[in-house]
Amino acid sequence: MLNRDESRHLVDRVFQMSKSPEMSVNLRWQQECNTRFANNQITTAGFTSDLQLDISVTLGHKRGSTSTTETSDDGLGRAVRHAEELAALTPEDPEYVVPLGPQNYPEILAFDEATAAARCEQLLPAVRSSIEAATREKLNASGFFDVTTVAAAIANKRGLFGYTQRTWADYSVTARTEDGTGSGWADSQSPRLGEVDGESVSSTAVRKALESQKPRRLEPGKYTVILEPAALDEMLMYMAWGMDARAAEEGRSFLSKRGGGTLLGEKVFGENVTLRSDPFDPRVPGFPWSGELPAQKTTWVEHGVVKTMRRDRYWAEKTHTQPVPFPSNIIMEGGSSTLEELIASTPRGLLITHFWYIRFLQPDTVQLTGLTRDGLFLIENGKIQYPVNNFRFNQSVVEMLKVVDGMTAPMPVNNNRLPAIRVRDFNMSSLSDAI
Amino acid sequence: MAITRRKFLESCGVAVVGAAGMPSALGAAIRGGNNGAALAGPRGGGEGGTPDPVFRPLTDAALETAHSQGAGYADIRIARYRDQSAFLRTQAEPGGSKIQHVPEVSDRESFGFGVRVLVNGTWGFAAGNKVERDEVARITREAVNVAKTNSALMRQPVELAPVSAAVDLYRTPFAKDPFGVSLAEKVDFLRAINDEVMKVPKVFMAMAYISCRFEHKWFASTEGSYIEQYLQVVDPGYGATAVDTAQRKTRDRGFQIGAVTGGWEYLEAAKMLESARRVGEECVERLGAPPVKPGKKDLVLLPSHLCLTIHESLGHSTELDRALGYEANFAGTSFLTPDKLGKFRVGSDLVNVVGDRILPQGLSTCGYDDDGVKTLRFDIIKNGIFVDYQTIRDQAHLIGEKASHACCYADSYASIPFQRIPNVWLKPGEKPVSLDDLIAGVEEGVLIDGTGSWSIDQQRYNFQFGGDAFWEIKAGKKGQMIDRVAYQSRTPDFWQACDAIADQRFWQNFGLTGDGKGQPEQTNSMSHGSVPARFRQINVLLTE
Numbered sequence: 007m008l009n010r011d012e013s014r015h016l017v018d019r020v021f022q023m024s025k026s027p028e029m030s031v032n033l034r035w036q037q038e039c040n041t042r043f044a045n046n047q048i049t050t051a052g053f054t055s056d057l058q059l060d061i062s063v064t065l066g067h068k069r070g071s072t073s074t075t076e077t078s079d080d081g082l083g084r085a086v087r088h089a090e091e092l093a094a095l096t097p098e099d100p101e102y103v104v105p106l107g108p109q110n111y112p113e114i115l116a117f118d119e120a121t122a123a124a125r126c127e128q129l130l131p132a133v134r135s136s137i138e139a140a141t142r143e144k145l146n147a148s149g150f151f152d153v154t155t156v157a158a159a160i161a162n163k164r165g166l167f168g169y170t171q172r173t174w175a176d177y178s179v180t181a182r183t184e185d186g187t188g189s190g191w192a193d194s195q196s197p198r199l200g201e202v203d204g205e206s207v208s209s210t211a212v213r214k215a216l217e218s219q220k221p222r223r224l225e226p227g228k229y230t231v232i233l234e235p236a237a238l239d240e241m242l243m244y245m246a247w248g249m250d251a252r253a254a255e256e257g258r259s260f261l262s263k264r265g266g267g268t269l270l271g272e273k274v275f276g277e278n279v280t281l282r283s284d285p286f287d288p289r290v291p292g293f294p295w296s297g298e299l300p301a302q303k304t305t306w307v308e309h310g311v312v313k314t315m316r317r318d319r320y321w322a323e324k325t326h327t328q329p330v331p332f333p334s335n336i337i338m339e340g341g342s343s344t345l346e347e348l349i350a351s352t353p354r355g356l357l358i359t360h361f362w363y364i365r366f367l368q369p370d371t372v373q374l375t376g377l378t379r380d381g382l383f384l385i386e387n388g389k390i391q392y393p394v395n396n397f398r399f400n401q402s403v404v405e406m407l408k409v410v411d412g413m414t415a416p417m418p419v420n421n422n423r424l425p426a427i428r429v430r431d432f433n434m435s436s437l438s439d440a441i
Numbered sequence: 442m443a444i445t446r447r448k449f450l451e452s453c454g455v456a457v458v459g460a461a462g463m464p465s466a467l468g469a470a471i472r473g474g475n476n477g478a479a480l481a482g483p484r485g486g487g488e489g490g491t492p493d494p495v496f497r498p499l500t501d502a503a504l505e506t507a508h509s510q511g512a513g514y515a516d517i518r519i520a521r522y523r524d525q526s527a528f529l530r531t532q533a534e535p536g537g538s539k540i541q542h543v544p545e546v547s548d549r550e551s552f553g554f555g556v557r558v559l560v561n562g563t564w565g566f567a568a569g570n571k572v573e574r575d576e577v578a579r580i581t582r583e584a585v586n587v588a589k590t591n592s593a594l595m596r597q598p599v600e601l602a603p604v605s606a607a608v609d610l611y612r613t614p615f616a617k618d619p620f621g622v623s624l625a626e627k628v629d630f631l632r633a634i635n636d637e638v639m640k641v642p643k644v645f646m647a648m649a650y651i652s653c654r655f656e657h658k659w660f661a662s663t664e665g666s667y668i669e670q671y672l673q674v675v676d677p678g679y680g681a682t683a684v685d686t687a688q689r690k691t692r693d694r695g696f697q698i699g700a701v702t703g704g705w706e707y708l709e710a711a712k713m714l715e716s717a718r719r720v721g722e723e724c725v726e727r728l729g730a731p732p733v734k735p736g737k738k739d740l741v742l743l744p745s746h747l748c749l750t751i752h753e754s755l756g757h758s759t760e761l762d763r764a765l766g767y768e769a770n771f772a773g774t775s776f777l778t779p780d781k782l783g784k785f786r787v788g789s790d791l792v793n794v795v796g797d798r799i800l801p802q803g804l805s806t807c808g809y810d811d812d813g814v815k816t817l818r819f820d821i822i823k824n825g826i827f828v829d830y831q832t833i834r835d836q837a838h839l840i841g842e843k844a845s846h847a848c849c850y851a852d853s854y855a856s857i858p859f860q861r862i863p864n865v866w867l868k869p870g871e872k873p874v875s876l877d878d879l880i881a882g883v884e885e886g887v888l889i890d891g892t893g894s895w896s897i898d899q900q901r902y903n904f905q906f907g908g909d910a911f912w913e914i915k916a917g918k919k920g921q922m923i924d925r926v927a928y929q930s931r932t933p934d935f936w937q938a939c940d941a942i943a944d945q946r947f948w949q950n951f952g953l954t955g956d957g958k959g960q961p962e963q964t965n966s967m968s969h970g971s972v973p974a975r976f977r978q979i980n981v982l983l984t985e
Binding site for chain 1: 534535536541542543544546547548549550551552553555563564565566567568569570580583584586587588590591593594595596597623624625628632645682684685686687688689690691765766767768769770771773774776855857859894895896897898899900901902903905907925927929931960961980982984985
């Protein structure tokens, strides 16, 4: 691993190679170990170690950017000279902002020694146990176990310097019945390998495969649905990451107001919708910086009211406001129900495990399309009755978040923390034969 | 599946301004292709030659280390990638009226190697970025360790289809080196385009890009191969954005062009600047276009649009690794299971589709795949019947085939090679049929150009597509532009509803980038050529 001193040394070597007073470097060292399996046996697996340096040279308001993976004097020198040449050739950037000086980047606990030391030997027990659990039930298991260690640094010639180390472990399993009529999926992620619960991932995938087999036919239409946290995550990011002040103020966003202006300060969502970012949350730690800006806690939506939009440094200067960095994670405040209680209080609805292939259908309204996958169940009279065929949905996230009527506590999912939610009138637009 | 930040930016025309990675973000929205290469003809030049022996000592180190550690097979790829991108966004100065150009230029390189070994019938892989003899040997031992450890769970040993040893050089044919054209000249070209687009009143913003990439790689294997390849891609594009603040409505329109393997000459022939005014005008027209009346309608789809429908419904469903369940935990499986091979009717008799890595200008075109197998062309759908899969060396025997179809690719030296979609294209009709003939046969329908929203289920049945521009067809005539169109169908129903396709004069090739598959996820690029085609009574939706 590249430590803080080595990173600083590498950055200084780059800076010394150019007389240009305005330079910046982003450094990323990454080591990844992963094991992939399908049809109850390991298919491919790998161990990789890589390093990338992004170098920018600025001449006046002209900027050239290069990257290299070569840290020899020759390799670095070529990348630096090339950046200088590009800067000389490039036209002036009318949206240029002066780089920041030294910053106090927060310390974020996102590194775990045991995770960084893991190799495929440490991944094998979980994989073995998933394959065995599937085989016992005559199921077919596929999955992926991935452990990544990153050391990253940011620096410029004005004295700005930041360094961080991070680890991340992700284990997911799909179990399918032999006849292909049932499929179940589960996933567990954490900065700490020891917190990835392989047993729970296996047992959930196996249970959902068994429970989802031989689905009955249900017609498309509007349904009350319960989205498990993974399903909500897959939809929500299309909206949460798109809360950009410039787009809204230029009239190009769902947060633009008809006729001009924005919906900042207005109630766009239901009273029970609150969205925040917290880079310091140890379960879903953020990156210490975004661009050159230090990561910060942010409230995007509070009790349905839009409180903040992200704003890059150029747009902040132009509009005489403070910049707001890109979300480091999204945390949605939940409710007090358990998933079981949400199901028990649903007269009729669908339980959605997660989705597949979500894309914008109409960005103006954040209308998305996508499909349910790996377990869709009909709830009647507070009980899961039977599995049903998968659906394609065409549904606006904004409209969905106006009609949330039940939530669990938020849980870590894909480096966000989100609850399971129940919403009304979710538009299942067509039937899918896929399982 | 969760979306990554990069995927999000690619999928989101609204959010790209002010974000990093703008060229790819715009590209996804306006990517298409241009009048393509000749269909017939041999491998497009560039064949044969002597590979540079410069990396022999390193490849020998990997293969010898692997052999001495007990590997039954090993290969190494040493690869250098260069990705030069010029991007220009043009709009009025915020709060003012002066037009300003915001540039973003970069020129990025990476260099490293990846080693793949088979020990005890199990794959192992490792990669590094220090291209030095000792490091190659160390990384090779890591790959062997991966294979040995994981062979504890081996059930069926990996079997490789036979391959001939090759010592060869392949270069993408091109007339003018795109890296020889200065970035200043590229930016000037983009500025001229954007200036022209911005002359159209009510255009809010123009975005244009030129990206040039190469992949220079050496492959060596214990089969005795040592292959050098230099694959070069040019990827231009531009589009306009118009905004109606009163209605809170934003629309884009892109020039329909895609990436190709080739040189600067492709760009010179593409008439990008000449079309800029029209693109701007069609953007504004789209903004004010009336909504479609939903219902069952006939569709006439242009090659700029069909490329993505072919990709999603026929490209992905005929990948053997999907059909066998290798992608079950991520990209999904396929409705085209091996029992359907040679029997199942995917489309009407008019539908003939080939897999092809020798197609001139194809994005997936090369001399050898990342298994070291010489590239070729093969039938996938013949007269509507599904006849073959895309395969690589470790799969062919699983369906009783004796040779690989050379579909192996890794998107980086640090990525594991696996089966990817080659160029997959629709053959033109044999009877003389023009685009006007197709339209003349439609009472009520929609003509669609370019790609918009796209989504398909994990077994490749249910798909739904938007587009970049839509015109109504009434009583056999192309009418006014309409908007808010998407259509939804099911792969075999859709292709069986194809009742007419245009002839060879109308064939166009469109390169797509950003195809995602695998864990860790890798991207892939390929071309999907086709002719305008007509589909009867497809379900057309009105978007919000």
